Each structure stands twice: as C-alpha cells, then as structure tokens.
C-alpha cells in the first residue's frame with residue numbers, strides 16, 4: 001500500500017513531513033486553505049496553506065507559554081485579548097485562570113473555529129462555551145483600531161506574516177495594541193523560529209522597541225514548529241513585569257491552581273535567556 005505524506009512548505013530547502021493515515025477535511029476559504037490530517041506521530045494536525053498550525057500531541061508547549069507566562073508575569077490580569085487563535089488552544093489556557101473575567105478573541109476565519117471544534121476538540125475543550133468568552137469574527141487590525149476597551153494582556157496567535165496575517169506584524173498594529181493595553185499591560189506575539197526566520201525576528205524587534213518601555217523575546221522549542229527555538233515577542237508597558245522573582249512566580253502559580261504540562265515557574269524564569277547569536281542580532285538592531 002502506498003504511503004501518503006504531508007510535506008510542510010514553510011521554509012525553503014528544509015522542512016518536516018508527516019505520515020498521514022487519513023485526511024479528514026480539506027477546504028479553501030476566502031482567506032486560506034484548511035486541512036486536517038490524522039497522523040500516527042502527532043495525532044490530528046491542523047494545517048493552513050500547507051503550514052502546520054497545531055497538533056493534538058504537542059499543542060500544549062506553545063499554548064501554555066503564550067498564556068501562563070504573560071498572565072502570571074502581570075499578576076493581576078482580568079481582561080485578555082486574543083488575536084487569531086482560531087483553534088481555541090490559547091483561549092482554553094487563558095480560561096484556566098479563574099481571575100480572568102473576560103477573554104475577547106478576534107478571529108478572521110470562522111471555518112478554523114468550526115474545524116477545530118469538530119476534528120480537534122481536545123484543543124479548545126469547552127472554551128468557546130465559557131460565559132467569559134467574547135468571540136468576534138473579524139480582522140484583528142480593525143478591532144484594535146476601533147475598540148475603546150483596555151486589556152491587561154494581548155496575545156497574537158496568528159499565522160506567519162504572509163496572507164491575512166501580514167498586517168499583524170506591522171508597526172501600526174503594534175501601536176494600536178499599545179493603545180489598547182491597560183497601564184501595566186503586556187503584548188505577546190508568535191514570532192517564528194529565528195534560526196530560519198531571522199528577518200522576522202529582527203524586524204519585529206525594530207518595530208516594537210521604539211514603542212514599548214520593555215521589548216524583547218522569550219523562547220520555547222515546539223516539536224512541530226521545526227528549526228529550533230520558537231520566539232515569542234514580548235512588549236510590556238511596565239519593565240517590572242519581566243523582573244518578577246522566582247519565589248513570587250511560584251506563589252502566583254500555586255495560587256492560580258492551574259494544571260500545566262509544559263509551563264513551570266522555573267521554565268518561566270529561564271525563558272527570556274537569549275542565545276548569543278540572537279543577542280548579537282538584537283544588539284545590532286537597536
């Protein structure tokens with residue numbers, strides 16, 4: 001019997017492939033092509049335009065670091081904004097925090113949400129039914145330009161800077177996000193794998209640094225975001241958010257009483273450590 005493989009097309013000359021036992025869904029929407037594949041190695045995987053977005057087996061690495069780190073760094077987050085995040089993994093982790101009163105999610109393509117609920121229900125869980133969820137179908141750029149609401153943490157869980165998400169990597173968008181943050185607010189964004197997406201890394205830093213008192217990155221290695229460390233951009237209105245000591249993080253984590261499989265206070269404390277070659281890029285981009 002011939003084997004079927006899904007080959008990712010993100011990086012030139014390098015990539016990953018998944019043995020596929022069944023393709024459960026494929027559809028082209030006005031924004032992108034969606035597909036869900038069943039794989040022995042990573043369970044069900046969601047791809048958009050040929051790029052792996054999330055898998056049942058390793059989704060928690062990225063979703064936990066995009067959520068628990070900024071929420072526990074802030075220490076008093078009540079209102080969260082998620083831009084993108086159609087698979088619902090970020091929303092589910094945010095809502096684990098009982099102190100969160102309202103989680104607004106702005107997703108441009110409703111088909112991604114429906115597909116995640118139908119074919120990858122372990123990722124969103126019951127987050128879309130939670131009364132604290134405020135789901136908006138629309139463009140994140142327009143939402144942050146129009147809203148009067150203030151948020152303690154903004155998480156941009158977007159696709160890569162091609163297609164509908166390109167606008168989410170621009171200076172104007174970061175400036176509007178800053179406008180929507182409460183006084184000690186934090187913005188975090190998915191920012192690619194710097195070893196293979198170096199321009200994205202330095203460009204984001206150049207665009208965020210002039211806008212925020214504290215701008216930088218933290219890191220997580222996600223098995224299916226190939227190429228080494230994934231960089232998550234960090235932009236905070238209060239530099240003290242990044243200086244919370246280990247003991248205080250451990251106390252906040254204990255008080256939050258959330259169950260995690262990746263995030264720990266030690267992982268948090270070490271996540272901002274930057275490899276020398278990336279530190280040189282950041283220094284050169286100042």
Ligand code: SAM
Pocket residue numbers: 031052053054062083084085086087106107108109112138139140141157158159160164165166167168190
């Ligand atoms: N974790 C994945 C990653 O790091 O590559 C991203 C997953 S999530 C499925 C990405 C979502 O961003 C998609 O559902 C896509 O429709 C949404 N998106 C892209 N551009 C957008 C925009 N301008 N406004 C709102 N959502 C957008």
